[in-house]
Amino acid sequence: MENKCPAKFHNVDFCAPATHDNPYEMYDHFLEHEPLYFDEKNGVWEVFRYDDIVTIERDTETFINGEGARPNIPPDPGMIYQDGEQHSKQRALVSSGFTPRQMRKMEDRAREIVTELVDIMLHKDEVDIVEDLAAALPMRLIADMLGIPEEKRASVQQWINQIMIGGCGPDYVTDEVNDAFENFCMHHEEMYQDRISAGCKGSDLLTIWINAELNGEKLDESQLLFEHVLLNVGGAETTRSAIAGGLERLSEDPKQYHALYEDSSLIPNAVEEIIRWVCPFVNMYRTATRDYEMHGKVIKEGQMVGLTYPAANRDPRKYKDPHTFNIFRDFSKEAKHLSFGLGPHFCLGASLARLEVRLSLEEMTARVKSLRIPEGKELEYVSSSFTRGLKKFPAILEAR
């Protein structure tokens, strides 16, 4: 008889970064045999199946964000930790900077950046797709949106990388993480004061947020700070993972890469497949407001449940050959991926992320014939239980 519970999937610590290195064999195990799993070490539940995540994300009375979105990390005043009406109000204020209308206005600037980055890469013998394109594009775009001075940009990126490491859990909040957060707070305060003394007349995102008003309510100073953090955390590293991860898949699959060059109208669907396949966020957590039964087990009131998005994106109940990267995948017949979540907390930056991945693919396929990893070099990945992705992607580009 088949052993349904291999020992290697006992006592899994879902907060440990290494747990999510090459995790798909483990996710497959849980998808099939233990769709609701209690992580003893962290005292939290985990779900994996597509429909279970949808059920939980939709039931916003039973599963809330107000108690935190990651185990043992207290909520802050940012919108991600709000529920119900407060969340709606706050999100309405923050989203004033993120509508598709604003994103369309961003497209020209984003294309300019991508074109320049690809120009530079084509002049190099060897590039790092992560540093030279995937990280640089979102970082520059966000810095432009916020109006961050050129000389501060590298430091901001470093602080954000540290803050992301802290997102794995309290065991990972080191002195470096705390220092980075403190530095980011000072940087925010400086930017905030600059805008106040300039009379809040600019068109940068921070000014839009300072000025945003709904029924007489505005974002207060602490909310501004945490939305600012969230923009960087949510926008920079995740998009970087999607662009780099997508190009890595395509570099391994010249046929699909060539198909995008032949017919660029395939690119928007390829963007969705990349975001499904890479799924930069490992999970988000919700807290049960009442005892809730699922798969014959009970999530007790006050307990947290983790929504393992990359597992759901490979749920064979929804996707045909879920582990196959297929730019032709028919999402309308299968299911929309859950990489951006769904429901009230659906990723605010989704249209920005899609725009950045699309422009990267358009520019790369149009100008680069092929990309390959140089001999003796290897891909390197970020190990994390929060957001995963490539850290280094050395490549040799062949121009068209």
Place this chain on the structure above:
Amino acid sequence: MKIIFDRDKCKLHAQCRGAAPELFSFAPNGTLVILDENPPEELREALQDAVDACPEQAISIGD
């Protein structure tokens, strides 16, 4: 201009909310709320974005 919204189709993906926060919001119980059923003409582009964004095709524009 009028927002025609089919509540039975709505699966709370919140895409409309991202596209047109001036027009769509959420009640505390998680259901979708339309903030202005007869929005002014200058919000037509925003409403069209919301129509396009809805995976369930639950929103349409009535003139």
